[in-house]
Amino acid sequence: MPESGAPVKMSPLVAGALKVLEKFTSPLSPDDYFALINPLWSTRETLGRIDRVHRETDDSTTVYITPGFRWGGHRPGQYLRVGFDIDGKRHWRAYSLSSDQDRPDHKLTLTVKRKDDGVVSPWVNDPRNLGSLVVLGAVEGEFVLPEPPPGKILFVTAGSGITPVMAMLQALDRTDALPDVVHVHSSRTGDDSIFGAEIDALHERPNGYRLVRRITSTEGRAEPAHLDELCPDWRERQTYACGPGALLDALTDHFRAEGLEDRLHVESFEHFVMGSGTGEGGEVTLSATGTQVTCDGTTPILVAAEAAGAELPFGCRMGICHTCTGLLEHGTVRDLRTGETTQAGKEIRTCVNSPDGPVTLKL
Numbered sequence: 001m002p003e004s005g006a007p008v009k010m011s012p013l014v015a016g017a018l019k020v021l022e023k024f025t026s027p028l029s030p031d032d033y034f035a036l037i038n039p040l041w042s043t044r045e046t047l048g049r050i051d052r053v054h055r056e057t058d059d060s061t062t063v064y065i066t067p068g069f070r071w072g073g074h075r076p077g078q079y080l081r082v083g084f085d086i087d088g089k090r091h092w093r094a095y096s097l098s099s100d101q102d103r104p105d106h107k108l109t110l111t112v113k114r115k116d117d118g119v120v121s122p123w124v125n126d127p128r129n130l131g132s133l134v135v136l137g138a139v140e141g142e143f144v145l146p147e148p149p150p151g152k153i154l155f156v157t158a159g160s161g162i163t164p165v166m167a168m169l170q171a172l173d174r175t176d177a178l179p180d181v182v183h184v185h186s187s188r189t190g191d192d193s194i195f196g197a198e199i200d201a202l203h204e205r206p207n208g209y210r211l212v213r214r215i216t217s218t219e220g221r222a223e224p225a226h227l228d229e230l231c232p233d234w235r236e237r238q239t240y241a242c243g244p245g246a247l248l249d250a251l252t253d254h255f256r257a258e259g260l261e262d263r264l265h266v267e268s269f270e271h272f273v274m275g276s277g278t279g280e281g282g283e284v285t286l287s288a289t290g291t292q293v294t295c296d297g298t299t300p301i302l303v304a305a306e307a308a309g310a311e312l313p314f315g316c317r318m319g320i321c322h323t324c325t326g327l328l329e330h331g332t333v334r335d336l337r338t339g340e341t342t343q344a345g346k347e348i349r350t351c352v353n354s355p356d357g358p359v360t361l362k363l
Contacts (some may be wrong), residue, residue: 005045005083005135009070018043039133040068046136048082048108053124056111057192060160062098063124065108067136074108076100076167077144077240077267081137081320082110086123092137093120094320096164096242096267098195100171108136111163111194140320143240143267145172151179154237156222156251158186159194161243164267166195168240169202169209178207182231186214186222186243221247224254235260242267279334279354286310286363287329295355300336302350312350312363319352326350331359 010018021030034041040049052064074080079096099109114121123129145153145168155165162185172178187193193213203211212230214222227234235258241251248266255264279297284304286293295304302324305312315323319337325347333353334341341356342348350361 005047006072006138008043008046009072010043040066042068046071048134048136050124050130050132050134051107053127053130056194059114059192060111060194061114061121061125062109062111065110065134065136066106067108071108071136072139073101074139075144076171077164078139078141079164079320080108080110080139081322083135083137084120084123085133085135086119090135091120092315092323094316094318096141096167097139098163098166100167100174102171102174111160111166113160141267143242143265144168145240149177149179150238152233152237153179153181154231154234154239155181155183155185156239156241156243156247157183158222158243158247159188161241161247161267162194162199164242165240166198169199173202173207173209178209181209182212182234182237183209184212184214184222184227184230186216188215188217190215224250227254235263238263238265240265240267278336278339279356282331282355282357282359284355285330285358285360286312287360288363297334297354297356298336299354300351301333301353301355301361305350314351317351319349322349324350326361326363329360329362332356333359 018030025032031042031044034043040047047068048065050063051066054062054064056062074097079094081092081094083090083092095110095112097108098111099107112121112124114125116122143164149172157165183199185193185199187196190196199211202209222230231237239255241248241264251264252266255261281295281297284293284295284301285291286305291310293305293308293310295301302312302314302317313323328342328344328346328348330344332341332343333348334356336352336354342353350363
């Protein structure tokens with residue numbers, strides 16, 4: 001099914017009143033009239049408005065969004081699917097929320113890494129698009145702190161991996177609940193450190209937060225073996241890590257070797273590990289063009305199609321944003337994350353499925 005915004009939560013009484021109102025507004029809908037008063041008053045799907053864009057570094061910006069009618073909120077550390085209407089086409093992307101849930105201005109913030117060859121990030125950075133409406137999808141993700149938070153926390157972040165952790169730090173600081181926190185953060189240089197000024201200021205204040213900076217261009221990468229030096233009591237802490245896949249792999253191996261897997265919690269949009277599911281492989285036919293692609297049982301259909309020169313829609317490449325969906329007209333595919341199969345007649349995501357025999361996709 002095509003991606004859509006999160007449904008607007010409303011009571012049965014309000015929903016019933018809207019149905020009655022539709023009889024008087026037909027052929028228009030109540031939303032058509034609400035939009036004349038406030039464009040964010042949609043009752044169909046949750047909308048947001050881009051009100052500000054702040055440059056964090058040379059290649060990253062924070063986007064400030066005012067959420068629309070009955071926004072359901074989020075937990076710090078979660079991510080949000082956002083639909084951007086650009087040149088007549090809706091592009092879905094998944095971003096970690098870099099704001100906590102209790103900002104005084106009630107805005108949401110997304111911190112976006114600019115890609116010059118991308119579609120969404122250059123558009124977001126164009127000041128002419130301030131005031132544009134975006135569609136807010138479901139809030140998802142389990143990379144969150146428990147309630148109450150642990151008494152001793154270790155954050156390990158690198159580059160843009162600081163984004164969800166920044167939301168956690170804001171929430172802890174705003175509620176004066178900042179416990180004993182050690183934060184090991186790596187960036188290539190001091191100038192390209194996202195939220196560098198904010199975490200420096202937090203470190204300088206009298207509280208439980210201690211920042212350990214690592215400038216990789218001069219000091220090299222912070223490796224798990226360095227934890228004994230950087231945070232001697234790391235074994236006693238609940239650790240939350242976000243960053244490049246190589247870092248998370250190394251941390252996972254290190255904690256497993258110590259028998260402490262239950263103390264490590266990881267999140268990364270750059271590092272997506274398939275599960276043990278594999279398909280039989282087979283010929284993939286793209287019915288819109290008649291293109292045929294051979295795909296083995298361990299390769300996502302999207303990757304195989306791109307290698308063969310086909311151009312298919314994609315977004316997150318992780319099975320989150322639904323941009324790459326297409327109707328499976330014939331055959332069976334297998335989800336590489338879970339091993340589950342999907343039969344013909346349903347929408348599938350090409351970035352996380354491989355063919356289980358010959359298949360035909362409406363793409």
